[in-house]
Amino acid sequence: MEIMIVGCGKVGAALARKLIDEGHNITVVDTDPERVQHITEELDVMGIVGNGASIAVLSEAGIETSDIFIAVTGSDELNLLCCLFAKKTAACHTVARVRNPIYSKEIEFAKEQLEISAIINPELATAREISRLLRFPAAMQIDAFADGMANLIKFRLTEETGLNGISLKQFPDLFGNGVLICAIERGDSVTIPSGDFILQTDDVITFLATSEQATAFFEKLHLSHRPVKNALLVGGGTISYYLAKDLLSHHIRVRIVEQKHDRCETLAELLPEADILCGDGTDRNLLLEEGLESAEAFVPLTNLDEENVLLALFAKKLSHAKLVTKINRLEFDDILEGLDIGSVIYPKYLTCDFILQHIRSIQNEFGNKIKTLYHILDDRVEALEFTVETSSVVTEKNLSELQLKPNLLICCITRGNQIIIPKGSDQIQVGDSVVVVTLNRGLQDIQDIVKK
Amino acid sequence: MNISMVFYLLGKVLLYEGILLGLPLAVSLGYREFASTQAFLLTILLCIGGGLLLSLKKPKKNVFYLKEGLVITSLSWIVISIMGSLPFLVTGAITNPIDALFETVSGFTTTGASILSNVEVLPKSILFWRSFTNWIGGMGVLVFLLVLTPLKGGSHTNLMKAESPGPQVEKLVPKTQSTAAILYGIYIALTLLQIVFLWLGKMPLFDAVNAAMSTAGTGGFGIKNTSMADYSPYIQMVVSVFMILFGVNFTFYFLLLCRKFKRALIMEEVRWYFVVILCACTIITWNIMPLYRGIGEAFRHALFQVGSVITTTGFSTDDFNLWPQVSKTILVLLMFVGACAGSTGGGIKISRFVTLFKTVRKETSNLLHPSRVGKLSNDGKSVPHEVVRAINVFMVAYILIFSASVLLISFDNLDLVTNFTAVTATLNNIGPGLEQVGPLGNYSVFSAGSKLVLIFDMLAGRLELFPILLLFVRETWRKF
Numbered sequence: 001m002e003i004m005i006v007g008c009g010k011v012g013a014a015l016a017r018k019l020i021d022e023g024h025n026i027t028v029v030d031t032d033p034e035r036v037q038h039i040t041e042e043l044d045v046m047g048i049v050g051n052g053a054s055i056a057v058l059s060e061a062g063i064e065t066s067d068i069f070i071a072v073t074g075s076d077e078l079n080l081l082c083c084l085f086a087k088k089t090a091a092c093h094t095v096a097r098v099r100n101p102i103y104s105k106e107i108e109f110a111k112e113q114l115e116i117s118a119i120i121n122p123e124l125a126t127a128r129e130i131s132r133l134l135r136f137p138a139a140m141q142i143d144a145f146a147d148g149m150a151n152l153i154k155f156r157l158t159e160e161t162g163l164n165g166i167s168l169k170q171f172p173d174l175f176g177n178g179v180l181i182c183a184i185e186r187g188d189s190v191t192i193p194s195g196d197f198i199l200q201t202d203d204v205i206t207f208l209a210t211s212e213q214a215t216a217f218f219e220k221l222h223l224s225h226r227p228v229k230n231a232l233l234v235g236g237g238t239i240s241y242y243l244a245k246d247l248l249s250h251h252i253r254v255r256i257v258e259q260k261h262d263r264c265e266t267l268a269e270l271l272p273e274a275d276i277l278c279g280d281g282t283d284r285n286l287l288l289e290e291g292l293e294s295a296e297a298f299v300p301l302t303n304l305d306e307e308n309v310l311l312a313l314f315a316k317k318l319s320h321a322k323l324v325t326k327i328n329r330l331e332f333d334d335i336l337e338g339l340d341i342g343s344v345i346y347p348k349y350l351t352c353d354f355i356l357q358h359i360r361s362i363q364n365e366f367g368n369k370i371k372t373l374y375h376i377l378d379d380r381v382e383a384l385e386f387t388v389e390t391s392s393v394v395t396e397k398n399l400s401e402l403q404l405k406p407n408l409l410i411c412c413i414t415r416g417n418q419i420i421i422p423k424g425s426d427q428i429q430v431g432d433s434v435v436v437v438t439l440n441r442g443l444q445d446i447q448d449i450v451k452k
Numbered sequence: 453m454n455i456s457m458v459f460y461l462l463g464k465v466l467l468y469e470g471i472l473l474g475l476p477l478a479v480s481l482g483y484r485e486f487a488s489t490q491a492f493l494l495t496i497l498l499c500i501g502g503g504l505l506l507s508l509k510k511p512k513k514n515v516f517y518l519k520e521g522l523v524i525t526s527l528s529w530i531v532i533s534i535m536g537s538l539p540f541l542v543t544g545a546i547t548n549p550i551d552a553l554f555e556t557v558s559g560f561t562t563t564g565a566s567i568l569s570n571v572e573v574l575p576k577s578i579l580f581w582r583s584f585t586n587w588i589g590g591m592g593v594l595v596f597l598l599v600l601t602p603l604k605g606g607s608h609t610n611l612m613k614a615e616s617p618g619p620q621v622e623k624l625v626p627k628t629q630s631t632a633a634i635l636y637g638i639y640i641a642l643t644l645l646q647i648v649f650l651w652l653g654k655m656p657l658f659d660a661v662n663a664a665m666s667t668a669g670t671g672g673f674g675i676k677n678t679s680m681a682d683y684s685p686y687i688q689m690v691v692s693v694f695m696i697l698f699g700v701n702f703t704f705y706f707l708l709l710c711r712k713f714k715r716a717l718i719m720e721e722v723r724w725y726f727v728v729i730l731c732a733c734t735i736i737t738w739n740i741m742p743l744y745r746g747i748g749e750a751f752r753h754a755l756f757q758v759g760s761v762i763t764t765t766g767f768s769t770d771d772f773n774l775w776p777q778v779s780k781t782i783l784v785l786l787m788f789v790g791a792c793a794g795s796t797g798g799g800i801k802i803s804r805f806v807t808l809f810k811t812v813r814k815e816t817s818n819l820l821h822p823s824r825v826g827k828l829s830n831d832g833k834s835v836p837h838e839v840v841r842a843i844n845v846f847m848v849a850y851i852l853i854f855s856a857s858v859l860l861i862s863f864d865n866l867d868l869v870t871n872f873t874a875v876t877a878t879l880n881n882i883g884p885g886l887e888q889v890g891p892l893g894n895y896s897v898f899s900a901g902s903k904l905v906l907i908f909d910m911l912a913g914r915l916e917l918f919p920i921l922l923l924f925v926r927e928t929w930r931k932f
Binding site: 002025026027033040041044045046049060 | 518608609610623625626627628629630715833836
């Protein structure tokens with residue numbers, strides 16, 4: 001498809017990179033000539049210098065033939081305006097990033113009036129993600145499927161779980177049928193395991209289960225399975241605000257450290273139930289004084305990645321708090337994986353995944369839609385959820401009869417309100433939604449899971 | 453430097469050369485020239501063998517950057533020239549290896565300078581190969597490679613940048629591979645169109661194919677000793693028009709195809725290109741009128757020669773060495789101007805001159821108003837400072853290489869006009885110069901050493917200097 005991206009900052013570039021891998025034709029538009037030059041040198045895209053809200057620039061970039069238009073510049077208003085113009089000049093789908101909390105209340109209205117197909121608010125998405133993690137602290141990452149009924153949960157296998165040396169075949173006997181291991185990361189390699197796979201300490205395991213089953217599973221492994229009771233947030237930005245709001249609604253006590261006095265006052269006004277502390281979040285004594293050692297969760301959310309990492313390391317040393325570290329820069333994600341600072345959240349990847357998921361579902365408008373898409377294990381594994389709307393080669397057949405592609409696993413079938421962790425004798429039926437985990441990229445339709 | 457990737461792509465280039473050589477092989481079979489068949493077969497085997505050997509192992513690290521792109525480009529051109537000279541040597545058409553290399557480099561770089569005094573005695577398949585090298589070199593070997601080989605990330609752009617003529621590479625569509633395919637599509641379509649037009653003018657098919665290929669690449673290898681002089685006025689006009697068409701920036705055609713006429717028409721470079729041709733034609737027609745019967749004939753020769761020189765093709769309909777001084781001077785000056793960027797032509801390129809003139813105008817007005825802030829613009833868009841700087845540096849490097857080459861070949865003790873125009877005609881990829889290297893002369897007068905200098909000039913001119921210069925920088929070959 002012809003896709004135009006306005007704004008080639010980090011999200012724009014990361015999106016372009018992924019979309020090229022999926023075979024789309026990308027045109028990027030940015031006002032900064034250097035950025036455009038840089039991205040055209042690195043990726044096989046066409047770069048146009050200019051303001052994306054100018055019709056002349058858009059038509060030079062070929063808006064008439066574009067299928068999808070994505071606006072991810074730094075400004076909400078510009079993004080909305082770009083999308084409006086794009087929609088009015090060409091019959092394309094539009095996606096905008098809008099982050100201002102004031103607009104976020106009017107999102108639905110804006111979507112409808114401006115005919116925008118999707119609006120992403122990265123801060124809100126990040127806050128939701130963090131909140132999910134804090135409610136399930138043993139997990140490093142949680143992705144929700146089947147409207148939240150099933151979760152894909154990632155955790156690191158430690159000594160005390162007693163799973164070292166156990167093969168996956170023994171799993172049903174030990175833990176019942178409710179837990180399915182989908183992917184395992186060991187060192188630098190990622191596998192979608194078969195029954196013969198033997199677990200080792202320090203493996204990073206991703207499994208699929210319902211919330212209750214996951215709780216039971218973690219309980220058996222002696223991992224903490226209850227939501228945290230309190231959380232200490234450093235930095236009072238937009239994410240903090242959304243996160244605090246979400247946590248408070250789940251009756252988790254929140255303490256926010258923010259440096260600027262004005263901001264503290266605003267937060268105090270917006271979040272009367274939270275403790276707002278005015279001070280430097282990197283001040284050791286302040287953190288200790290405010291109970292870092294006994295905090296159950298510690299979330300550094302400052303704008304500086306370095307500071308967030310240092311704070312997380314500091315907290316790691318002093319407390320047993322669940323750590324969630326927010327990182328803006330995408331370049332060094334592999335290094336952070338090795339640092340053991342708990343869960344690492346990249347708002348920019350969340351934004352990318354959201355948009356990617358949307359694009360894929362636009363792509364096969366008439367086929368079996370992709371409902372959700374996540375990248376797990378730093379981008380090497382994709383987890384997708386399809387809704388099966390038409391009968392095809394994969395439906396009404398025992399799963400054991402399907403010639404699945406290598407490195408692909410059907411993790412879960414949702415039928416009505418029922419979650420099925422599939423066995424060989426189960427079948428995919430029309431109306432189901434199916435979760436698939438795969439190392440292959442660019443799956444478009446449920447039919448793509450079988451060998452051609 | 454990602455050496456293994458360099459070798460891998462060199463192997464690919466060799467493979468494609470082997471495949472392309474299949475065409476002259478078929479011609480040799482068609483004309484029952486079995487000696488040439490053997491020569492082409494041998495070359496094809498060597499190309500494919502060497503190519504497979506180099507490209508069999510896919511490198512682990514398959515990304516490459518600008519420097520690798522530049523090195524691959526210049527090495528490819530050298531390697532394909534060496535391999536391409538084999539058919540000349542094996543058939544005995546040319547006996548001296550340096551002469552054979554000169555002829556092939558001249559072909560691939562679309563120069564069209566020859567060391568042969570009598571081309572009419574050559575086998576037809578060898579003549580075909582000569583013209584075919586012009587055609588391949590016109591759009592570029594690596595652009596061809598880009599059409600067929602998928603590469604990773606921005607690697608494409610780095611190759612395209614190294615080979616495409618002009619100060620800035622413009623993509624037509626987002627994917628480089630598709631851009632390359634569109635360029636080749638336009639190129640092939642125009643070539644076929646010319647063949648049809650020539651054939652309608654009763655040109656023998658073999659002649660028409662050869663003439664069209666040479667014109668398309670703006671090469672100028674003729675299959676007659678008299679170049680285009682013996683053909684009918686109709687054929688000469690067709691060739692003139694197509695030479696000029698191939699000198700136009702191909703983006704222009706793409707925009708026309710997409711029906712974006714407005715954007716096509718504001719391309720300043722194309723407009724200036726036609727203005728220069730028109731002015732030069734008018735003056736020369738007026739100047740050479742006494743030599744011909746009537747204004748029509750004078751105009752025909754003037755248009756042909758101006759088109760041939762400005763697009764750096766190098767065909768001739770008459771010995772312009774005998775024309776009056778004004779006409780000769782204009783032609784020599786046009787040799788430096790060259791065609792549009794993004795065309796198949798060589799030379800310094802109109803777009804560079806347009807920018808340079810604007811720079812001079814801006815700097816002059818800055819003398820009057822020292823604190824005035826001015827910005828150059830082209831086609832209604834501002835020209836980044838880096839582009840202006842790159843053009844200035846290009847000009848300096850150009851003058852340096854030019855002077856050094858003239859000095860080096862002057863050791864052969866030929867006259868100044870011959871030396872000067874020989875370097876002009878090779879560095880700008882034109883072909884014929886004046887005096888001893890004029891339309892009726894050839895480059896066999898030079899010594900082996902001078903020929904090597906001219907070979908260097910042709911390659912440097914085709915690849916726009918820097919890729920070739922990079923090969924001589926020690927740092928290029930260091931690991932860090």
